[in-house]
Amino acid sequence: MKLPSRPQDKIIIALDVPDTDGALRLLDSLGEAPTLCKIGLELFTAEGPSVVKAVQSRGSAVFLDLKFHDIPNTVAHAVNSAAALGVAMTTLHACGGPVMLEAAAKAAEASGNKDLLLLAVTVLTSMDAAQLSATGITIDPEAQVLRLAGLAAEAGIGGIVCSPLEISTVRATFGKKLRLVTPGVRPVWASAGDQKRVMTPAEAVRAGSDWLVIGRPITEAADPKAAYESVVAEIPEG
Ligand code: C5P
Numbered sequence: 001m002k003l004p005s006r007p008q009d010k011i012i013i014a015l016d017v018p019d020t021d022g023a024l025r026l027l028d029s030l031g032e033a034p035t036l037c038k039i040g041l042e043l044f045t046a047e048g049p050s051v052v053k054a055v056q057s058r059g060s061a062v063f064l065d066l067k068f069h070d071i072p073n074t075v076a077h078a079v080n081s082a083a084a085l086g087v088a089m090t091t092l093h094a095c096g097g098p099v100m101l102e103a104a105a106k107a108a109e110a111s112g113n114k115d116l117l118l119l120a121v122t123v124l125t126s127m128d129a130a131q132l133s134a135t136g137i138t139i140d141p142e143a144q145v146l147r148l149a150g151l152a153a154e155a156g157i158g159g160i161v162c163s164p165l166e167i168s169t170v171r172a173t174f175g176k177k178l179r180l181v182t183p184g185v186r187p188v189w190a191s192a193g194d195q196k197r198v199m200t201p202a203e204a205v206r207a208g209s210d211w212l213v214i215g216r217p218i219t220e221a222a223d224p225k226a227a228y229e230s231v232v233a234e235i236p237e238g
Contacts, residue, residue: 001089001115001116001117001158001179002115003179004210004211005237005238007232007233007235007236007237008034008035008232008235009035009036010205010209010210010211010212011034011035011036011211011212011228011231011232011235012034012036012037012038012181012211012212012213012214013026013030013034013036013037013038013060013215013218013219013228014037014038014183014213014214014215014219015037015039015040015055015219016040016042016043016215016216016219017042017043017219018042018043018046019043019046019047019051020047020051020054023039023051023054024054024055024058026219026224027055027058027060029224029225030218030224030225030228031225031228033058033059033060034060034228035061036061036062036063036088036089037055037060037062038062038063038213039051039063039064040066041065041066041067044066049085052064052085052087053085056086061087061088062085062087062089063089063090063181063213064082064085064087064089064090064091065090065091066078066082066090066091067091067092067093067121068090068091068092068096068104069093069095069096069100070100071100072096072099072100072104073103075092075096075100075103075104075107076103076104076106079092079104079107079108079111080110080111082116083107083108083111083112083113083116084111084112084113086113087113087116088115088116088117089116089117089118089119089181090117090118090119091118091120091121091161092104092118092119092120092121092157093120093121094120094121094122094148094149094151094152094160095148097151098151098155101120101151101152101155101157102155102156104118104155104157105118105156105157109156117158117159117179118157118158118159119157119158119159119160119161119179119181120148120149120151120152120157120159121160121161122144122145122149122152122160122161122162122166123141123144123148125163125184125196125197127141128141129141142169145162145166145169145170146169146170148160149162149173149174149178150174152178153174153177153178157178158178158179159181160178160179160180160181161181161183161213162180162181162182163182163184163197164182164184164185164197164204164207164209165184165197165199167180167182167204167207167208167209168208171207171208179210179211180209180211181209181210181211181212181213182199182204182209182211182213183195183212183213183214183215184197184198184199185199185201185204185209185212185213185214186198186199186200186217187200187201187217187227187231187234188200188234189230190216190221190227193216200234201214201231201234201235202234202235205235205236212235214231217231218231
């Protein structure tokens with residue numbers, strides 16, 4: 001997938017709603033179709049591929065965020081199915097291991113959707129040192145992020161999803177080898193909600209994020225269109 005240059009192309013709107021009607025109402029409230037929208041587990045589990053088609057037919061590309069993690073053969077087939085839906089991005093867990101990651105990268109490459117960007121999830125931001133250690137991972141969470149990002153890069157996965165606070169370390173280690181997509185972004189005027197480790201859109205882009213996932217500051221604003229435009233205006237050009 002080509003790197004975005006216009007500020008509005010760097011924003012991914014999180015369609016965190018329960019059904020297609022809600023997703024389309026949200027799109028209507030934004031005026032012009034966003035370049036990219038994220039469909040996650042809740043909406044996809046309820047509506048299936050038809051919601052992907054509905055959003056695409058409104059003119060937005062889709063980031064299908066289903067975080068695949070299974071045996072390599074199953075994940076490769078799931079990636080193939082996502083590719084066939086014509087989505088622009090999809091996610092898988094880096095902790096699925098090198099063989100699973102390579103199988104996914106090969107499946108994406110062999111698919112008819114050459115532009116599909118695979119994104120590896122490293123350590124979920126809901127996991128802290130105590131949660132990780134309960135699963136047997138006793139190294140520092142940041143070291144685990146870098147380790148998993150390294151596995152993804154070696155396997156030919158195009159990018160990772162990471163917290164804005166991890167951008168500079170990941171960039172310092174991997175340069176431009178990985179595309180970075182960051183949630184946890186809050187405009188100066190918005191409340192952080194349940195996001196603890198946040199950056200503003202301008203800070204995240206300057207730190208090296210390629211795309212920003214933004215949900216509630218826009219989708220729950222009294223005037224979503226004005227909120228969307230105001231986020232776009234905060235993002236530096238180029
Ligand atoms: O509403 P908000 O801007 O917090 O939405 C952010 C989106 O990014 C949600 O869809 C959330 O599930 C997702 N996300 C996140 N943190 C992660 C991974 C994904 O907030 N570490």
